[in-house]
Amino acid sequence: MxxxxxxxxxxxxxxxxxxxxxxxxxxxxxxxxxxxxxxxxxxxxxxxxxxxxxxxxxxxxxxxxxxxxxxxxxxxxxxxxxxxxxxxxxxxxxxxxxxxxxxxxxxxxxxxxxxxxxxxxxxxxxxxxxxxxxxxxxxxxxxxxxxxxxxxxxxxxxxxxxxxxxxxxxxxxxxxxxxxxxxxxxxxxxxxxxxxxxxxxxxxxxxxxxxxxxxxxxxxxxxxTAPDKYTISLALVYGLKARAWLERGTAKEDNAAYAQAAEYARQAITASGCTPLTQEQWEDPTNGFNSATSNNAWIWGLALPSESVANLFCFTAHMSTENAWSAYGNDACRCINSNLYNSIDLRDFRRHSWLDPDRKDPEKESYDYKSCRKEGKEYFNELPDYANIKFRPAQGAYEDFKVGGAADHPYMRVEEMYFIEAEARAHENLGEGIRLLNEFMNGHRIVGGGYDCTNMSSSVESFTNELMLQKRIEFWGEGIVMFDMKRLDxxxxxxxxxxxxxxxxxxxxxxxxxxxxxxxxxxxxxxxxxxxxxxxxxxxxxxxxxxx
Missing domain, CATH: 1.25.40.390 (Serine Threonine Protein Phosphatase 5, Tetratricopeptide repeat)
Known part of the structure; x- marks a missing residue:
């Protein structure tokens, strides 16, 4: 080393x-x-x-x-x-x-x-x-x-x-x-x-x-008024306050701090005017998690212009399994922990961000994964089970590192504010936290609805564990959850x-x-x-x- x-x-x-x-x-x-x-x-x-x-x-x-x-x-x-x-x-x-x-x-x-x-x-x-x-x-x-x-x-x-x-x-x-x-x-x-x-x-x-x-x-x-998603906005400031007050709430076991976290999370949602990613946006083979302008969910993101891209020194080179210019993304393929994958509801479209082990079995029904590569699903069969396809090369340009590597990087999505609000409100009123998480999951992630965390939430601690499971799935690879895991022991x-x-x-x-x-x-x-x-x-x- x-x-x-x-x-x-x-x-x-x-x-x-x-x-x-x-x-x-x-x-x-x-x-x-x-x-x-x-x-x-x-x-x-x-x-x-x-x-x-x-x-x-x-x-x-x-x-x-x-x-x-x-x-x-x-x-x-x-x-x-x-x-x-x-x-x-x-x-x-x-x-x-x-x-x-x-x-x-x-x-x-x-x-x-x-x-x-x-x-x-x-x-x-x-x-x-x-x-x-x-x-x-x-x-x-x-x-x-x-x-x-x-x-x-x-x-x-x-x-x-x-x-x-x-x-x-x-x-x-x-x-x-x-x-x-x-x-x-x-x-x-x-x-x-x-x-x-x-x-x-x-x-x-x-x-x-x-x-x-x-x-x-x-x-x-x-x-x-921020002119674009690359410029700091009042909504981002509210989001940072929500993150900071959530930390203080946990560290101090302080319900007043939790209340502040929930309040600022809601202000960030309102001020941003953002809405959670749809299934189509989440799975987009061209713009999936690489473009601040292709959806209405990002509160703030970072632009990497093509003239600044270093082929092996960028996020896409290491996290995208579809790029064709870097062994870091596919030969050292970043997969999801199989236990975490198996915890994802079959009706949850976020599950499609990782390759199911059953995708190669003609006797089993598999999701019709979308790819920016010309080989399509055949290419995915070459990748390891559980490989992530969440982060796509920019503009779907998997062969050209100057274009495909010039991906926007998400720093804060509005979905995080929904999770902060639900966790923080649960400390004041467990039922309200349950309602907020159920509402988010059924309205934005579970196809057809039917999610209910009530039976998994007999206490604030058990509710937080379930919320963190969903948060780990939601922000896998985005640099969000280690802070939460450290905060929550x-x-x-x-x-x-x-x-x-x-x-x-x-x-x-x-x-x-x-x-x-x-x-x-x-x-x-x-x-x-x-x-x-x-x-x-x-x-x-x-x-x-x-x-x-």
Missing amino acids: KKATNITLATLAAALLASSCIKEADPYEIATEDQVTLETLIEGIPASLVQAGSAGYAQDGQAWDFALPAIHIATESMTGDIAIGGNIGYDWFAQWGTNEALGADYAVGALTWNNYYAWIMAANNVIKQIDASDFSSLDATQKSYLGFAYAYRAMFYLDLVRLYEFKENNYTEAPEVLGLGVPVVLPETTEAEAKNNPRAKVDDIYDKVIFPDLDKAEELLSGF MSTRRGYVGTNSPNSYRLNTEGRAPYWNFVITRGETQNNPVIATQNNPDPSQTVKPWNG
């Missing part, structure tokens, strides 16, 4: 800002100081979120180095819901999937740490350029840019806290870091302060950064009789996995020595593969 090299956050942030650009620009053009306008800075942030090489390791051939979409594959690989079918040597996310070499000395830690802090610095640079002492004095453009910057910064700190907060588990102990999040870097933080910047308390990060930033973003964007199970996971991936946990507590990189402990005494324990190999 590749060891980490020393790279400063300031150097990385400068490189990101220099090479990130708006959608139509040359992705490799270096901006001069005069060219770095406020517009360039704000539009550079979403560009950097999908940029190949953003963590500094692409030049070393590390094919996991492609920013936020890669982070989402990494966290998905840690849930136990992904099984690798085929040649595991092509799985560039094996360290996350097998709990190997996840300590401070390994390069993979840079994917989260280096990226998020570079993105935070980019947001800070925008905030620093706008005098925000009086919002009423700002013009409409300044208000929107500042609102975007606060929303981004809250988004990044929310993810960081959820990744790095050490939560108790049955495998590692670190009582000295309980309740600690990550170092906070603000526009006014000096270089000297950054080099002696301890982990802030989780409560302080929520109370002094995340929620205040989201409140400011809400105020600044209250009169703004859920177990994972990839080792069992009949498992479709390779030997080294067969990890079972009792309660939350220790590797969901991410380890801070050696580069940061060298640059900011106080962190060295506050790091999370190395979880590597603390959970051994099940061997039957």
Whole structure:
């Protein structure tokens, strides 16, 4: 496994800002100081979120180095819901999937740490350029840019806290870091302060950064209408508030926080005007989960323009089994955990995102899977059972990586808000949570209706387990559910009789996995020595593969 090299956050942030650009620009053009306008800075942030090489390791051939979409594959690989079918040597996310070499000395830690802090610095640079002492004095453009910057910064700190907060588990102990999040870097933080910047308390990060930033973003964007799904909107701000309050509700066992989560989830649904994906949109062989504009469900997504696509450093290369240019997507095919697949209702159209083992049997009735490839269903017969066909090459261009790899990446879909609302309301009124989940499933997922979770929901805990089953199915591969599983102290199970996971991936946990507590990189402990005494324990190999 590749060891980490020393790279400063300031150097990385400068490189990101220099090479990130708006959608139509040359992705490799270096901006001069005069060219770095406020517009360039704000539009550079979403560009950097999908940029190949953003963590500094692409030049070393590390094919996991492609920013936020890669982070989402990494966290998905840690849930136990992904099984690798085929040649595991092509799985560039094996360290996350097998709990190997996840300590401070390994390069993979840079994917989260280096990226998020570079993105935070980019947001800070925008905030620093706008005098925000009086919002009423700002013009409409300044208000929107500042609102975007606060929303981004809250988004990044929310993810960081959820990744790095050490939560108790049955495998590692670190009582000295309980309740600690990550170092906070603000526009006014000096270089000297950054080099002696301890982990802030989780409560302080929520109370002094995340929620205040989201409140400011809400105020600044209250009169703004996003022109497209790639632009931050008020609905996204509400959605981020819903995520954050749900975390607080669980951590504090606080019904008032749950009520806030439910309220903001409903506001996100209303403000977005979005509606859940239909079966036709979900199964679309050309636009399935690769286009923000082909449906009305995405609240916010990221665009990857064709001129910026690196053939092996993009989400489609690793997650799409139909692409013809990357062995990572089909030879190391990402499948669904067979136990999870078998839990999907036969009437649930989401089941069609994975290939049923019975599809090759002429004596059994199989779904008429749709493919963008000219071989059609014949191609699917070559793939492993349970292989995912959820994420399609953009525009169905499975042979041309410049077009097929230029897929939009979903960050927030309106469906998540329905799940948050149902979970949060159940803590106030279990019957209301049951009603909301039944209503969503019957109205949007179960063909012909008939879903009823009442008998599976004798308590809030049992209801939440059923809701999480449906949420894991809904957002498989999208980078959503690891945060929920960590929050709820859920177990994972990839080792069992009949498992479709390779030997080294067969990890079972009792309660939350220790590797969901991410380890801070050696580069940061060298640059900011106080962190060295506050790091999370190395979880590597603390959970051994099940061997039957």
